[in-house]
Amino acid sequence: MAALTRISRPSSIPFSNITKCLYFSTTSAAQPETTNNSYLPNINFSRKDPKDRNVQWVFLGVPGVGKGTYASRLSTLLGVPHIATGDLVREELASSGPISQQLAEIVNQGKLVSDEIIFNLLSKRLIAGEAKGESGFILDGFPRTVKQAEILEGVTDIDLVVNLKLREDVLVEKCLGRRICSQCGKNYNVASINVKGENGNPGMSMAPLLPPAQCMSKLITRADDTEEVVKERLRIYNDKSQPVEDFYRSRGKLLEFDLPGGIPASWPRLLEALNLDDYEEKRSAAA
């Protein structure tokens, strides 16, 4: 695991005004093969000193690795919003707005939505958060291309990028086990992973992440979590998103984290890697 020289600790100083974004009209929902800057949004984030704001982190990792689970736990711990662009896309789909039909076709094929639409959805989400006094963020599922990372870098500072990794043989199984509660919208996983150790490699077991009893009968599977689409999403990740890891590695911001197993094994190790292992205790002592 690569050691990071400085991990930005959460600040108690709230900040507002994190973003001011202008909207732009959408032309095509699919990510064009070649990109140019002509359609890019005009985004004015205010670039604040890290001590005057809360953490601005990014979670990277292949579909199914558990970005959502760990990003959401950390956001609760640090008191920052967890913003998942996949959730924003699904909300837009569910709203049956003008672009939802176009979006459904792209997402259900496992393809990427255009930068234009993603920035539009993200801008709206950040503005709504700002109005509620939100401070900092943990981004999940964004940036997904080097172009998105460059645009983000042009408008605000990212303190740390956590790259979650999990052995490939369990990824598809985990994706196929994902479920969402159609009522409360929370994510669960019914897959029970038990891989035996082989050729000197350790085994791995991951218990299912089951919902409370009231959600059990309301679980639904994402339309893009079929085996074929999951494999296409993994292929697109390797093609388009792996270069994003290099982008942040070259800036000394990437923290590689190999998940050793399920949540009970991984969560304490992740907190340790982030220098947050005593944070929960200190926070409750200060409360």
Ligand SMILES: Nc1ncnc2c1ncn2[C@@H]1O[C@H](COP(=O)(O)OP(=O)(O)O)[C@@H](O)[C@H]1O
């Ligand atoms: N940053 C992004 N850029 C382009 N498309 C995105 C982005 N984030 C989400 N999407 C779209 O939403 C879908 C679901 O995203 P997500 O829930 O993050 O899936 P994953 O399981 O791959 O992490 C993606 O397959 C893609 O079509």
